[in-house]
Amino acid sequence: MSQHCTVSDRPADGAAAPATRLYATPPGLTQPLRVTLVAPEWIPGWLSRFLELAAEVSWIDISVLPVADWSLPAVKDLPPDILAFMAAERLRPGHTGAMVSAVSFPAHPGVSIAPEVSADADAKQLRERMRKLRPDLILSLGPPAWISLLADDAEWGCWSLDAGLLDDDLAGTALLAPMLNRESATEIQLELLTPSLAPMPLVTSWGATSYGSFSRQREQAFLKLPLLLLRVMRQLAADDPLIPRRQPGELRQAGAREPLGVAAGARALWVTVCTTIRWQLAKRRRLMPWLLVLRQDSTPLDPAAPAVGSSTVVQAPKGYYWADPCMVERDGRKLIFVEEMQPSGKGAIACLELQPDSAARLGLALEEASHLSYPQVFAWDGEWYMTVESSQAKRVTLYQAAEFPLGWRRVVDLVAGRVCLDPTLHFHEGHWYLFATIAENGNSTWDELFLFVADRLEGPFQPHPANPIVSDVRRARPAGRLFQHGDKLIRPAQDCAACYGSAIVFNEVLELSPSHYREQPISRLAPDWADSLAACHTYSAAGGVEVLDARGYPPAGTPLLRTFDASNDVLGAASGAQAQTRANQQSRSKGSVDA
Numbered sequence: 001m002s003q004h005c006t007v008s009d010r011p012a013d014g015a016a017a018p019a020t021r022l023y024a025t026p027p028g029l030t031q032p033l034r035v036t037l038v039a040p041e042w043i044p045g046w047l048s049r050f051l052e053l054a055a056e057v058s059w060i061d062i063s064v065l066p067v068a069d070w071s072l073p074a075v076k077d078l079p080p081d082i083l084a085f086m087a088a089e090r091l092r093p094g095h096t097g098a099m100v101s102a103v104s105f106p107a108h109p110g111v112s113i114a115p116e117v118s119a120d121a122d123a124k125q126l127r128e129r130m131r132k133l134r135p136d137l138i139l140s141l142g143p144p145a146w147i148s149l150l151a152d153d154a155e156w157g158c159w160s161l162d163a164g165l166l167d168d169d170l171a172g173t174a175l176l177a178p179m180l181n182r183e184s185a186t187e188i189q190l191e192l193l194t195p196s197l198a199p200m201p202l203v204t205s206w207g208a209t210s211y212g213s214f215s216r217q218r219e220q221a222f223l224k225l226p227l228l229l230l231r232v233m234r235q236l237a238a239d240d241p242l243i244p245r246r247q248p249g250e251l252r253q254a255g256a257r258e259p260l261g262v263a264a265g266a267r268a269l270w271v272t273v274c275t276t277i278r279w280q281l282a283k284r285r286r287l288m289p290w291l292l293v294l295r296q297d298s299t300p301l302d303p304a305a306p307a308v309g310s311s312t313v314v315q316a317p318k319g320y321y322w323a324d325p326c327m328v329e330r331d332g333r334k335l336i337f338v339e340e341m342q343p344s345g346k347g348a349i350a351c352l353e354l355q356p357d358s359a360a361r362l363g364l365a366l367e368e369a370s371h372l373s374y375p376q377v378f379a380w381d382g383e384w385y386m387t388v389e390s391s392q393a394k395r396v397t398l399y400q401a402a403e404f405p406l407g408w409r410r411v412v413d414l415v416a417g418r419v420c421l422d423p424t425l426h427f428h429e430g431h432w433y434l435f436a437t438i439a440e441n442g443n444s445t446w447d448e449l450f451l452f453v454a455d456r457l458e459g460p461f462q463p464h465p466a467n468p469i470v471s472d473v474r475r476a477r478p479a480g481r482l483f484q485h486g487d488k489l490i491r492p493a494q495d496c497a498a499c500y501g502s503a504i505v506f507n508e509v510l511e512l513s514p515s516h517y518r519e520q521p522i523s524r525l526a527p528d529w530a531d532s533l534a535a536c537h538t539y540s541a542a543g544g545v546e547v548l549d550a551r552g553y554p555p556a557g558t559p560l561l562r563t564f565d566a567s568n569d570v571l572g573a574a575s576g577a578q579a580q581t582r583a584n585q586q587s588r589s590k591g592s593v594d595a
Contacts, residue, residue, distance in 0.1 A: 020417060022418070022463050023467055039066065039067060040071055040141065041066055043104075043105065044100050044103075046222045047166075052106050055109070059234075063111070065114045072163075075169075076163070078173065079260075081263060083170075135154045137236060138150050139160075151246055156236050156246075179272075184208065185209060186207050187205075188228065190204075194247045207444055209497070290322065292548070293548045294313075295309060295311055308529045308548070322549070323341065324422075327545055335352065359563045360564055361565045363567030371392050372390055374421075380427075389422055394418055397412070414434060415434070423436040431454070431455060432456065433453055435450075437450070446494070447473045449476040450469070466516060469517045474497045475505040482509070490507065490522075492507075493506075493521075501551070502537075503535070506521070506525070507520060527551075537551075
């Protein structure tokens with residue numbers, strides 16, 4: 001670490017802060033939404049996790065009415081080849097199924113467990129029990145006849161759950177279709193069926209398709225189900241006028257009952273085998289390093305029709321790589337802050353200075369015990385600030401320059417207790433906004449974009465009412481600072497469907513306020529300007545310089561900018577004992593001169 005790095009690992013307030021809330025309290029709520037789950041003792045893991053999450057938020061009161069001598073419904077009428085494929089998946093090494101496997105009710109202090117009721121209880125007894133619980137919504141996994149019977153006993157009626165969400169062996173067959181169709185992204189959507197309406201979409205999220213393993217595809221999707229169901233509860237708590245009241249309903253995954261076509265099981269097996277082979281063959285491609293690409297085009301990049309054009313490559317020394325560039329201009333100096341991946345696999349933040357015919361590595365700007373990446377450096381009110389991704393430390397910290405560009409001090413944690421990816425600050429019409437993708441339940445960190453808002457740079461930051469503002473692996477994760485292009489505000493994002501950071505998607509922000517957020521994708525920049533590149537996932541511009549990063553090798557014919565180390569940091573071959581040897585040699589040399 002450079003001697004100029006003055007960062008302390010001490011928490012800004014001297015003590016660990018509670019986890020930052022991800023969701024605002026539903027507007028207009030006067031009392032918690034009361035939800036009762038009617039179910040046998042054993043329920044799928046994802047539903048158990050929903051109970052735990054619901055018990056941790058203040059706007060839900062969750063209770064369970066156990067049903068004696070009852071079991072979960074099973075998926076029926078699947079073709080023999082699908083049954084055979086599903087059986088083969090369960091035998092595969094590394095098969096995962098925690099979210100679909102049956103577990104007992106969670107022993108959570110916030111989950112109230114009522115005395116059990118018999119599956120053959122008469123209508124009068126059942127309704128008396130339910131009226132004591134006074135639910136606003138009943139989720140029933142009990143006898144089918146109870147759904148209509150209890151629908152009028154709750155404001156939002158009584159909903160059953162489709163067997164495709166509950167069967168611990170055959171759940172999630174709707175997730176086969178994206179695999180069979182070779183779609184890069186898979187839609188996970190909960191829809192509601194009621195007697196009075198056509199299937200009504202309630203909540204949707206898009207995740208990357210796992211072609212090589214259906215069990216992994218299902219597990220990743222079902223990790224989202226507790227979160228999606230919780231978001232449905234927020235719609236009810238916010239008094240959604242579109243959802244019918246006091247009606248029987250069925251909650252299911254969209255596409256659950258659509259036919260998969262002839263020989264779907266055999267086709268799924270073929271896709272799995274072929275994908276596994278290709279995955280093994282592509283291992284080397286996934287290990288390619290990242291490099292920086294400086295656009296040399298005289299016309300700035302148009303986010304509506306992006307093209308790299310002529311470029312120059314900036315490459316880190318062997319064994320290192322530079323990625324996540326953030327371009328900054330100060331007093332005529334052109335600086336690029338980057339993630340510097342070290343041979344140990346740990347990331348730190350380095351600073352490069354562009355010169356007419358070279359790039360000087362000035363040194364490390366920030367290094368901590370945990371991995372750091374994605375620097376975002378900006379000036380505000382006469383001072384320089386920086387945020388980085390420190391997801392391993394589960395925080396987003398604001399740093400202030402004590403000695404720009406290499407000396408930084410920790411000011412305050414803007415988000416605490418959360419795995420936040422690529423946090424990006426933006427000031428707009430008197431408010432600060434913080435964008436970051438967050439994994440809520442051990443699911444992908446690429447899919448769900450959350451937004452926080454504050455009146456001051458130092459916070460406190462509150463969850464935006466529209467959270468999550470984007471639920472789509474193809475354009476959720478940030479890819480650099482927001483920027484103005486003409487009269488449009490543009491948010492760069494990553495497409496991580498095909499692979500991590502496979503392309504940059506430019507989104508036009510249509511509405512940004514403390515209460516509303518809307519955007520629409522307008523273009524996609526893929527690394528197809530050279531065969532030697534496999535991905536690109538960050539864009540930054542300042543001072544007339546535009547820089548991207550790309551994974552791969554310098555394209556043939558593209559000039560490489562000469563780089564040199566102008567710091568005292570340990571870099572490249574000068575590491576460990578070699579660095580100490582160099583210092584000893586310098587000391588002996590100085591002693592000889594003095595003599």
